[in-house]
Each structure stands twice: as C-alpha cells, then as structure tokens.
Amino acid sequence: MGGTEHLDIQREGATLVLTLNRPEAKNALSLPMLVGLYDGWVEADADDSIRSVVFTGAGDSFCAGMDLKALAGKGTGGERYRDRLTADPDLHWKAMLRHYRPRKPVIAAVEGYCVAGGTEMLQGTDIRVAGESATFGLFEVKRGLFPIGGSTVRLQRQIPRTHALEMLLTGRPYTAREAADIGLVGHVVPDGTALDKALEIAELVNGCGPLAVEAVKASVYETAEMTETDGLAAELKRGWPIFDTADAKEGARAFAEKRSPDYKRM
Template sequence: MALIYEKRNHIAYLTLNRPEAHNALDPETVIELADAWQDFSQDKEMRCAIITGAGEKSFCAGADLGRLIPLWTGARKPETEADKQVQANPALAQNALLRDLPLSKPVIAAVNGNAIAGGFEILYNTDIRVAAEDARFGLQEVKWSIVPAGGSTVHLTRQIPYARAMEILLTGELMDARQALEYGFVNQVVPKAQVMEAAERYAAIIAKNGPLAIAAIKQAVLENSGKDVKTALAREMELSIPVFLSQDAQEGPRAFKEKRDPVFTGE
C-alpha cells in the first residue's frame, strides 16, 4: 500500500510508504492520500494528524517524475485505473497536497528526511513541523522547467522572508534543516530517531485541548491572513462566539476549578 493510514488516541497517522522511490507521489499515493485527508477531516474522533515518510532517507520527493508528471504533460498515456482517475481529476493531487482542501484540524509534519518539490509544498499546509537533522528542503522544479504550482508562489513568501523564498524558488537549490529552522520554516530540529517522538509530543498536547477552540483558532488564522485588521477582528469574533457558547467551554473552566483533566466532546 502506498500510504499507511492509522488512528490512535484521537491522532491520525499518515505514512507515505514508497521508500524505494523516496516516497514520491505516484497516482496510487495521490488517491490514497486525498482519501485519507477527507476521512480525517470528517472523523469527529480525530483531533490532530501526523504526516511522515517511511524509510530513512526521504519524507517525500514530490511528484513521481516517471509516473505522475508525464500524465499531466501528456507524455504518458493512462495505464491503470489510478492513472485514469488522476488524469481526469487534477483536484485529487491538489487535495493530496492540501492545496485546496481546507482543514480545521491541526496537522503536524514529522519530516524524517528530504522534503523536495511536492514533498516541500505539502508542508505549507501543516501547522507544526519537526525535522530530522539531516533533512533537506527545497523546490527543484525550475531545473526541469516546471512551475512549483502546489502553492509555492503563494505560501512560501508568507512563511519565510521574501528574499530567502525567492532564492529557493528561482535557484532550485536545497536548504538544510538548520537553515529551515533559522528561517522559521520548522519548529524543531532533532536527531532522526527522535522525530516521531517530538511530533507525537505536540500531537498529544493538542489532542487534549478543546477541539472546537482549536478548529476556530485555525480557521481564524487561515481566513484572516491578508485581511485588514478591522475585518479580521470581526471574523475572529464570529468564529469565537459559538465556541464560548458550547458545552466544552463550560467543561474547561469547570475542570480547572475541580482540579481534573477536562473531558471535551466537541459539542
């Protein structure tokens, strides 16, 4: 299977499972990943997700240059049912990369190795990123006369300084994990063996927090990016009021007063 999708303790685990191909996205992976994100979004028991890659070398090398890209350029005819679905529905790849699939739940990236091209672009849509010390990041599409159209020209300059973003976009050169940390693109850099442990530490904390509050916070941040302050504050209040009126908002302070852990239901 191209993707391992598991659920434990309110946390969804998505593991790209093509280590022999550096976890590159082929048509089968695109379909399975898009389906998994949709399931995660709709499952009320899931409060946080962790995405990682199998193997020791790569988180994700982006789109498979032999199987996926040629379908889009017309250099390869569909051979499998997955080929036909991906060619007929470009939105599948965009959803797999979370480009056009809004999620109100947090996503944590456990970057166990190189995150290149589409493997780098999927990180824009994650909320917390932990990287292995030897991980490298970048967009090499320009070297192959391809535009990194997974959101790179929109998101990268909003997530790291402009000049650094343009250096990555225009040269196609890679940055190492320490540079990514310096630019603020990742939260932590840890030894490879500790990447998942660090990601799970974040996920466990988030999973205990109020899911309605988390969803409202993430939605407010995403929706208000680029808006004027007055409009953004008004939208923040619109999203906050239903949470204040929820049962969870009553449970949180009550649990604090009673010196116990709150039991949130998402209602």
C-alpha cells in the same frame, strides 16, 4: 481505515497518522499515494474522534517530489486508480493540500529528503518537525520547471520574502537548521525522532477543546490576508460562539476541579 499500497493510514489514539510509503523511491509521489492521501484528509475531517493528523514518510525520506511516470499510473500498480482522477481532476491538488485545507491540525514529521513536491506539501501543514539531517528545497527552476504546487504564493506568506525568493530562484538545498532559521520548520530534533516529537505535539493538541482548536485554526487562515480591522471582526464572529459551548463550560469546571477535561464537541 483506508490507505493504498503507497500510503499507510493508522490511528494513534485521537491522532490519524498518514505515512507516505514508497521508501524505495524516496516516497516520490505516485497516483496510489495521492489517492490515499486525499482519502486520509477526508477521513480525518469526517471522523470527530480524530483531533489531529501527523503527516510523515516511511524509510529515510519524507518526499522527493513527483514521479511523472508513477503519477500517470504506469508501472506502479496505479492503473486501477485512474478512474478516481478522471472523476475528480482536482484530486492530486487536494491530496497535496494545494486545494484542500483540513479542519484538523496537521503536524509534519520530516526525515531526510523533503524537496520539490515534498516542500510544497509541507507548506499545507500547520506545525513542522524535522530531523537534523533533513533536506528541503524547491528544485524546479534548476530543471526549467515551475513549482506549481502553490509555493510562489504560499512561501512568501510563511517565511520572509527574501528567503522565499532565494529558495524559489536558486533551487538550492536547505539543511534542517537553515529551514528552522528562516521559519519553514518549527523544531529540529535528532534524526529518527521527528515522528515521536510530532506525536508528542499532537497529544498536546488532542488534550485541548476540539471545537476551540478547529475554530482557532480556521480563524488564523481566514484572517491572514485581511486588514487588522476586518480580521478582528472575523475573529469575534468565529470566536464568540465557542464561549457558549458545553466544552467551554467543561474546560472551566475541569480547571476549577483540578482534573483533565472531558470534551464532547458540544
């Protein structure tokens, strides 16, 4: 199992836990962190025994955004990762889930600051849990910058446009309760328990048929911008083959026999 000095990768059963690990800098993005993140997403998709991913941050923050010095590989031990970025100039966007969508469900567990690049990465996750004291926001315009991690495209598709524009154009912070009210996060839990709740949700996902879960996730994103007619046709194309799998038959047998199913990804 990989990871870097700024990104921890651990297994919790069938869940891969990716932890931003630069707490002294509120987990601001660094080159070692981005390399580790990208490798984590790839590992999750390549290993069929992994059924879900939990994405979180060490210490009292999720991610406070970019650290331009660290992203250049200066002063944080990142120099030895420069060849990775040279070989794949798109690596940082893939790590931040701008140009990469894992096929496994990704559940975010947020404590503390999740701002700027943190809020941008959040939009690449599927299910989101926040501690009560978490803070969200896209602060770029306050600094004369542009939130180029995908927020001007994705945010309006995930929350009502009026809320998306307010967040984008004011650069103000949002509390966890506000984030839940506008639909940016799905759960607000007591501080210090976001990871526990995320792992609890992951266990529910892990208990379902993996082929079905991955097909459902793919269908949701694939059809998001289609017309209803085209979307329904695409859903049938992706969904019908699931009924012919051994896992689908196992699910029916397990239900009839009142036991937990033993899915084999077949």
